[in-house]
Amino acid sequence: MSTTEATQGLALPAEAAPPRRAGGSDRVAHAILLLGVVLFALPLWIVLMGSTHDAATIGRGEVPLLPGGHAVENYTAAWQRGGAGVPGGRMLWNSTVMALSIALGKIAISIISAYAVVFFRFPFRKAAFWSIFITLMLPVEVRIFPTFKVVSDLGMVNTYAGLIIPVIASATATLLFRQFFMTIPDEFVEAAKMDGAGPLRFFWDVVLPLSRTNMAALFVILFVYGWNQYLWPLLVATSADVETVVIGMVKMIGSEANTEWNIVMATCVLALLPPVAVVILMQRWFVKGLTETEK
Amino acid sequence: MATLELSAIRKSFGPVEVLHGVDLAVADGEMIVIVGASGCGKSTLLRIAAGLEIPSQGRVRIAGRDVTALEPADRDIAMVFQNYALYPHMSVAQNMGYGLKIRGLPRAEIDRRVREAAALLGIEALLDRRPRQLSGGQRQRVAMGRAIVREPKLFLFDEPLSNLDAKLRVQMRAEIRRLQRRLGVTSLFVTHDQVEAMTLGDRLVVMHQGHAAQVATPMEIWAKPADTYVAGFIGSPAMNFLKGRLTEGGRAVALEAGPTIRFADGPRPGPEGLPLTIGIRPEHVRAEAGGLALTLTLDLVEPLGSEAVLHGRLPNGEALVVKLAGPGPRDGTLPVALPAEALHVFVAEGGRRLDPAGG
Numbered sequence: 053m054s055t056t057e058a059t060q061g062l063a064l065p066a067e068a069a070p071p072r073r074a075g076g077s078d079r080v081a082h083a084i085l086l087l088g089v090v091l092f093a094l095p096l097w098i099v100l101m102g103s104t105h106d107a108a109t110i111g112r113g114e115v116p117l118l119p120g121g122h123a124v125e126n127y128t129a130a131w132q133r134g135g136a137g138v139p140g141g142r143m144l145w146n147s148t149v150m151a152l153s154i155a156l157g158k159i160a161i162s163i164i165s166a167y168a169v170v171f172f173r174f175p176f177r178k179a180a181f182w183s184i185f186i187t188l189m190l191p192v193e194v195r196i197f198p199t200f201k202v203v204s205d206l207g208m209v210n211t212y213a214g215l216i217i218p219v220i221a222s223a224t225a226t227l228l229f230r231q232f233f234m235t236i237p238d239e240f241v242e243a244a245k246m247d248g249a250g251p252l253r254f255f256w257d258v259v260l261p262l263s264r265t266n267m268a269a270l271f272v273i274l275f276v277y278g279w280n281q282y283l284w285p286l287l288v289a290t291s292a293d294v295e296t297v298v299i300g301m302v303k304m305i306g307s308e309a310n311t312e313w314n315i316v317m318a319t320c321v322l323a324l325l326p327p328v329a330v331v332i333l334m335q336r337w338f339v340k341g342l343t344e345t346e347k
Numbered sequence: 348m349a350t351l352e353l354s355a356i357r358k359s360f361g362p363v364e365v366l367h368g369v370d371l372a373v374a375d376g377e378m379i380v381i382v383g384a385s386g387c388g389k390s391t392l393l394r395i396a397a398g399l400e401i402p403s404q405g406r407v408r409i410a411g412r413d414v415t416a417l418e419p420a421d422r423d424i425a426m427v428f429q430n431y432a433l434y435p436h437m438s439v440a441q442n443m444g445y446g447l448k449i450r451g452l453p454r455a456e457i458d459r460r461v462r463e464a465a466a467l468l469g470i471e472a473l474l475d476r477r478p479r480q481l482s483g484g485q486r487q488r489v490a491m492g493r494a495i496v497r498e499p500k501l502f503l504f505d506e507p508l509s510n511l512d513a514k515l516r517v518q519m520r521a522e523i524r525r526l527q528r529r530l531g532v533t534s535l536f537v538t539h540d541q542v543e544a545m546t547l548g549d550r551l552v553v554m555h556q557g558h559a560a561q562v563a564t565p566m567e568i569w570a571k572p573a574d575t576y577v578a579g580f581i582g583s584p585a586m587n588f589l590k591g592r593l594t595e596g597g598r599a600v601a602l603e604a605g606p607t608i609r610f611a612d613g614p615r616p617g618p619e620g621l622p623l624t625i626g627i628r629p630e631h632v633r634a635e636a637g638g639l640a641l642t643l644t645l646d647l648v649e650p651l652g653s654e655a656v657l658h659g660r661l662p663n664g665e666a667l668v669v670k671l672a673g674p675g676p677r678d679g680t681l682p683v684a685l686p687a688e689a690l691h692v693f694v695a696e697g698g699r700r701l702d703p704a705g706g
Contacts, residue, residue, distance in 0.1 A: 239432035242399050247446035248420030257445070261436040 096324075103127070103317035110313040122314065130318035134300065140319050143297040146289075147279055148326060150215050150296055154278030155271050158222040163263060166229030167255055171241065181230070188223040192284055200287055210291040219284060225270055232266050233259070268337035276327045297323040349410035349423075349500035349533050350375050351396060356405035358391055365391050367557040368405070376531045378524070380548030382538055384580070387554040390505060393537045397503050398422050410500055420446075425494035426503040430510060431486045433478040433493075440465075440474040443493045457496075464495040467526070484515045491526070502527065502534040508543060520546060541581050545569070553577045571691075575698035578626045578691055584656055584668050586626045590695070593621040597704070600625055600692065602685075604641055604661040611688040613703035622695035629656065629670040631689035636682040643667055643681045650674055657681065 097117070102110055105120035130140040168174075169181045192199075199218045208214030236259070244254045285296045295303075301323065304316050331338070351373040358366040365388045373379045381389040394400040396407060398419035407415045414422045425446075433442050443464060444457040452460075465471045468488045478486055487507060494502055504523070508516045524547055527534050538544055544551050545565045553560045553568065553576075561573035565581075572578035578586045591600040594607060597614035600623055601607045643659040655675030658668050669683060692701045 237430065237432065239428045239430055240434065242397075242419075242426075243428060243432035243434075245399065245419045246397070246424070246426050248418075248449045249445075253449065258434055258436075264436075 099317045099320050103130075103314060103321050105314055107312050107314050110317075126314045126318040127322070130315050130322060134304075134315070134319070138292045138295050138300055140297070140300070140322055142292070143295055143300040143319075144322060144326070146212075146294055147296040147298065147323070149212055150281065150285070151275050151278035151326070153212070153216045154219060154281070155274035157216065157220040158225050158274050159267055159270055161220060162222045162225035163229050163260075163267070165226045166233055167259060169226075170230055170233040171251070171254075184223050184226050187221075188227070192219060196283065196287065203288060209288055210294055212294060214288045215281075215285055215294060215296075218288075219278075219281070222274070225274070228270065229263065229266065232263065236262065265337055265340045268334055268340075272331055272334050272338045275330050279327050350408075351501055351533055351535065352406075352408040352411075353392070353396060354406050354408070356392065356395055356402045356407070358388070358395060358400065359403045364403075365557050366395075366402075369554075369557075369559050371552060371559065371562065373533055373535065376533055377549045378527050378534045378536060378547060379550050379552060380536045380538060380544040381552045381554055382541060382544035382548075382580075383554030385539060388557045389537045389539075389552075389554045392554070393503055393505055393535055396501070396535055397424060397426050420449075422501075423499055424501040424503060425497045425499040426505065427490045427494050427507045429506045431478075431490040431507075433486060433489055435478055438475050438477060439470065439481070439489050439492075442478065442489060443496050446493070446497050460496045460498070461492070464492040467495065468492050483511050484519060487511060487519055491523070495526075495530070500533065502532050504534065504536040504538075506538055507536075508538070509540070516543075523547065541583065545581070551581075553580060555580075571700070572626075573700050575624055575626065575693050578693070582628055584629045584670060586628050586691070587632070587667050589625045589627070589661075589665055589667070591623045591625050593617050593619060593623055600690070604663045604665055606641065606685075608685060608687050608690065610690070610692070610703065611686075615692060615701050616704040617694075617701065623701070624693040624695045624698065626691035626693060627685055627689055629668040631686060632667065632669040633684045633686060634669065634671055634681055635684050640682040640684050643669065643683045645676065645678050645681060648675055648677060 098115060101116045101119055103126055104123040105116050106122045106126075109116060109120065132139055132141065134140045134143065165184065169177060169184075203209060203214045203218060206214075208217070240258060241254065244258060249257060280298060281296070282298055282302075285299050286302075289295055289299060297319065301316060301319055304319065305311055351371075353369060353371040356366055356369045356371075357364065369388075369392060371379070371392075381392060383389045391400060395402045398407075398414070398417060402415065405415075406413055409422055409424070419426075433439075434445070437445065440461050443461045447457045447460065461474070462471070465474055468491060470485060470488050470492060473481060473485060473489070478489065481489065490507065507523070508519055511519060520543055523536075536547055538547075548565055550562060550564050551568055552562045553573075555576045561568055561577045563571075563573075568577060568581050572581060572586075575588060579588070589602055589604055591602040593599075593615060594601045595609070596619065597617055599607050599609040602625065641661055643657070643661060645657055645659040647658040649656040649658075654670055654672050656668060656670050657675055658666070659681065661667055667683070669681070693699060694701050
C-alpha cells in the first residue's frame with residue numbers, strides 16, 4: 053500500500069503542477085523523496101518477492117527483486133503448516149482474536165470511564181481521573197513481572213484471557229474520550245433531561261452516536277497496537293494454541309540454520325494484511341475522527 | 348393550561364447568592380419576559396423553573412402542584428435553548444419526537460404530533476434533514492417544534508433569538524408571539540434585549556442583581572419605572588438622569604443645571620432639600636426657547652433619517668441626550684425645555700421612584 057501511495061504522491065506534483073523553480077532544487081527534492089520511498093518500500097518489496105521463490109534461492113544468499121514461481125505453494129505451506137510447528141492460519145486467528153478484543157475492550161472500557169468522569173459528580177471523581185491519568189506514564193514493560201505473577205496465579209497463562217485482560221484498560225483512550233466529551237455542550241445534557249432521558253439513555257442515544265468517528269479512529273490505532281503486541285504475548289503465550297503471528301515469526305527465525313525463509317516471508321506478508329486492511333477500510337472514518345467533530 | 352408560581356426563590360452557588368428571594372406568579376396562558384443585563388440571575392431563575400437548578404430556598408409550583416423536587420422531565424414543561432441543543436446525529440423528525448419516544452408513546456402518535464407541529468411551523472419539508480443542514484432560522488423552528496410536540500403546560504425560552512441575525516430575529520420574534528397566543532401555553536421567556544422584552548411580554552420582570560426590580564406590563568414599566576435601574580434599562584436611547592433637590596415643600600425640584608420645575612402631578616413627600624434624581628426620556632425633551640429653557644451644547648449628532656439623536660452637555664456639565672423629529676441641527680447649541688409632565692422623580696439614594704403623596 054505504501055508503495056502505490058508514495059509513487060502517486062510523487063507523480064502528481066511533477067506532472068500536474070508546473071515546476072515552481074527551475075532545475076536543481078526540484079531535483080534535489082525529488083531525489084530525497086525517492087530515497088524515502090525506497091527506504092520504506094524496498095524491504096516490503098523484498099519480502100513480497102522472497103515469498104514467491106523456493107527455499108533454495110534465498111538459502112543461496114540471493115535477494116530476489118523479481119517474482120518467482122512458487123507463490124502458491126509457499127503461501128499454502130505458510131497457512132497450513134507454518135514454519136515452527138504452528139500453522140499460520142492458527143496464528144493469524146489468535147492474533148485477530150487478541151487484536152480485536154484489545155481494541156474493542158479498550159474502547160468499551162475507556163468510553164464508559166470517560167462518561168463517568170465527565171458527566172457525573174461523585175466523591176473522589178478528580179482522584180479517579182488523576183489515577184487513570186497517571187497510569188499513562190507506566191508502560192506495560194514497567195509492570196510486566198507483577199502482572200505476569202498475577203496472571204499466572206489466576207491460571208490464565210496460555211489463554212486468550214491472559215493475553216487480553218492485562219492490557220485491556222487504556223488511559224490514553226480514556227483521556228481522548230474525556231476530551232471529546234468535554235466538548236459536548238451542556239445544553240445536550242439539559243435537553244436530554246427535559247426529554248426525560250436518563251444517564252443510560254443519554255449515553256446510548258446521544259453520546260455513543262456522537263462518538264462514532266472517535267471510536268473508529270481509536271479502533272484503527274488500537275487494533276494495530278493489539279496486533280503488534282510482542283513482549284506480553286512472548287511471556288504469557290507459550291503454547292501453540294494461543295501463539296500469535298508476531299511471536300510465531302520470531303520463533304521461525306530463531307530456528308537457526310534451516311530457516312525456511314520463503315515460508316517466513318510468506319507468513320510475514322500474511323501478518324501484514326489484516327492491519328493494512330483495517331487501516332484501508334477505516335481510513336475515511338479514521339481521518340474524520342482525528343480531524344473533525346460532528347456538531 | 349397552567350399557572351407558574353415562584354415563591355421566595357433564593358439560589359446560591361457556593362458562597363455567592365445570585366437570587367435574593369424572587370417572587371413571580373404567571374397567570375394561565377400568559378407570556379412573561381424576564382429581562383436584565385448579563386449576570387442578573389435571569390437565566391438561573393428560568394433554570395430553576397425548568398428544574399435544571401435546584402433553588403437553595405423557595406418553592407416552584409406549576410398548575411398548583413409543588414414541583415420543586417421533581418426532575419425536569421416530570422414537570423410537564425418544554426424548553427427552547429439558546430443554541431437550540433438539537434442532537435446533531437438525529438433527523439429533524441427524530442429530534443422533535445425524541446422526548447415522546449422516551450415517554451413511550453406509540454409511533455403513530457409521535458408521527459402525528461411531529462407532523463402537526465411541523466405543519467404549524469412550516470418545516471414539513473425539513474423533517475428528514477439533519478440539524479447541520481439547516482439555517483439558523485430553521486433550527487430555531489425545529490427547537491420550537493420539539494417544545495410544541497410535547498404539549499407541555501409551560502414553555503421556557505432561554506434567549507432563543509440571540510443567535511439569529513437582526514432581521515431574522517424580528518421575524519422570529521413575531522412568530523413566537525403569534526404561536527404562543529395561538530397555543531395559549533403559559534410561557535417564560537428570558538432575554539437581555541429590551542426591545543424583545545417590550546414586544547413579546549404580556550408582563551415583564553426586570554431583574555437587577557438577583558432581585559426582581561419591577562414586575563409589570565411593558566407600558567407600565569416604560570411609563571412608571573420603579574427605580575433608576577429599570578428606567579435606564581428600558582427605552583432607547585436610555586433615559587437622561589439629572590441631579591436635583593426637593594424644594595417648595597415638595598412641590599418642585601431645583602435642578603443643579605439651573606431651573607426649578609414644579610411637578611405636574613402633585614407634591615412629593617420628603618424633607619426640603621432631599622437629593623433627587625430626575626429622569627426624562629430623550630424623546631420627551633423639547634427643543635424650544637422659553638422661560639425655563641436650558642442651553643445644550645451639542646457634541647455629537649446621530650441622524651437616523653426620520654429622527655436625530657443629539658448628545659450634548661448642559662451648562663453645569665451634565666450630559667443630556669435629546670431625540671428630535673427631523674434631521675436636527677448639525678452642531679452648535681440648542682435651547683431645550685424639560686416638560687414637567689414628562690419628569691420621572693427618583694430618590695437619589697437607592698434610586699427608588701418617588702410618587703406624589705397619596706397618588
